[in-house]
Amino acid sequence: MSSLGNSSNIFWHECPVGKLDRQKLLNQRGCVVWITGLSGSGKSTLACSLGRELHSRGKLSYILDGDNLRHGLNKDLGFKAEDRAENIRRVGEVAKLFSDAGLICIASLISPCRKDRDACRAMLEDGSFVEVFMNMPLEVCEQRDAKGLYKLARAGKIKGFTGIDDPYEPPLKSEIELKLENGICATPSAMAGQVASYLENQGFLHYQ
Numbered sequence: 001m002s003s004l005g006n007s008s009n010i011f012w013h014e015c016p017v018g019k020l021d022r023q024k025l026l027n028q029r030g031c032v033v034w035i036t037g038l039s040g041s042g043k044s045t046l047a048c049s050l051g052r053e054l055h056s057r058g059k060l061s062y063i064l065d066g067d068n069l070r071h072g073l074n075k076d077l078g079f080k081a082e083d084r085a086e087n088i089r090r091v092g093e094v095a096k097l098f099s100d101a102g103l104i105c106i107a108s109l110i111s112p113c114r115k116d117r118d119a120c121r122a123m124l125e126d127g128s129f130v131e132v133f134m135n136m137p138l139e140v141c142e143q144r145d146a147k148g149l150y151k152l153a154r155a156g157k158i159k160g161f162t163g164i165d166d167p168y169e170p171p172l173k174s175e176i177e178l179k180l181e182n183g184i185c186a187t188p189s190a191m192a193g194q195v196a197s198y199l200e201n202q203g204f205l206h207y208q
Contacts, residue, residue, distance in 0.1 A: 019100050019101075019102060022100075022101055022102035023102040023207050024207050025102070026059075026060055026102045026103075026207075027206055027207045028059050028060065028102065028104065028204060028205055028206060028207065029102075029128065029203060029204045029205075029206075029207065030098070030099035030100060030101060030102040030103055030104065030105075030128060031099055031104055031105070031124075031128035031129070031130060031199070031204050032095045032096070032098070032099050032105045032107060032120075032124060032128060032129050032130065033050065033104065033105065033106045033107070033130045033132060033195065033199070034095070034107045034109075034111070034117065034120065034121075034129060034130065034131050034132065035047055035106065035107065035108045035109075035132045035134060036109065036110065036111045036117060036131065036132070036133055036134065036171065036174075037110070037133060037134030037135065037136060037168075038110065038134070038136065038138060038141045038162060038163045038168055039110060039141060039147070039149055039150070039161075039162060039163065040136070040140075040141030040142065040144040040145055040146065040147075040149075040150070041134035041135075041136040041140075041141050042134055042136065042178075042185070042188065042191075043066075043108040043109070043110075043134050044065055044067075044108050045188045046108070046132070046134065046178070046188055046191050046192060046195070047063045047065065047106045047108040048063065048188075049188040049189055049191065049192035050106055050192040050195050050196065051063050051106060052192070053189070053192040053193060053196045054104060054196060054199075054205075057196070057205065059104060059205055060102075060103050060104065061103060061104040061105070061106055062098055062103050062104075062105055062106070063106045063107075063108065064091055064094060064095060064098075064105060064106070064107045064108065064109075065108050065109075066087075066091070066108060066109035066110060066111075069087075069090075069091060070087075073090060073091075073094070074086075074087050074090060074091075079160055080160075084112070084113070084116075085113065085116050087109075088109065088111050088113070088116040088117070088119075088120060089116070089119065089120075091107055091109060091120070092107075092119065092120030092123050093123065095107050095120065095123075096123045096124060099124060099128055104199065104204065110162050110168070112162045112166065112167065112168040112169060113169055114169040114170075114171065114172070117131065117171065128204070130175045130176065130195075130198070130199070130202075131171055131173075131174040131175050131176070132174065132175070132176045132177075132178065132195060133170060133171045133174040133176070133177045133178065134178055135170065135177050135178060135179040136179065136180065136185070137180070138163050140180070140185070141163065142163075149161065150163075150164065153165070175198065176194070176195060176198055178191050178194070
């Protein structure tokens with residue numbers, strides 16, 4: 001039985017319509033906006049708000065939400081270290097395809113390990129990986145606890161929960177860091193506007 005990644009009989013097939021053609025058609029540049037942070041930090045909320053903001057500007061985006069992907073693409077993966085790494089690798093590869101299609105791909109995942117996020121960044125060699133760090137204090141995330149996961153983790157009913165008994169490695173050089181200002185969290189629309197402005201300034205919201 002053959003194993004994945006070991007075949008020497010696989011060849012890349014080039015097509016006449018490439019990334020530049022798709023970007024010109026969409027009048028935007030493909031990129032990956034990778035939103036990382038603790039559970040409850042507001043990643044999914046920001047992703048949806050950003051998607052709405054981009055849509056209002058006539059820009060095509062697609063959201064890859066960590067929880068949603070575990071219902072399909074990654075439903076065979078658990079939460080052991082190797083499964084978490086494979087989860088991020090798969091999402092990185094899919095995000096790369098969306099970027100190559102000319103879309104603004106918004107990936108929203110805890111993605112606690114710095115090396116896994118950096119590996120996804122390395123997949124996009126043209127500098128089109130935008131890391132957004134939702135830098136919210138653990139106590140704020142735990143107070144929100146919309147899914148009740150922190151309560152379960154504190155009760156010992158969930159093992160290896162990021163931020164409680166499993167580490168989160170914050171980004172060292174994220175393109176965007178969103179955090180409390182004077183103890184107050186900005187609205188989702190305000191944060192989405194900040195990210196959209198960054199994309200605009202970096203030239204992702206137009207072809208040339």
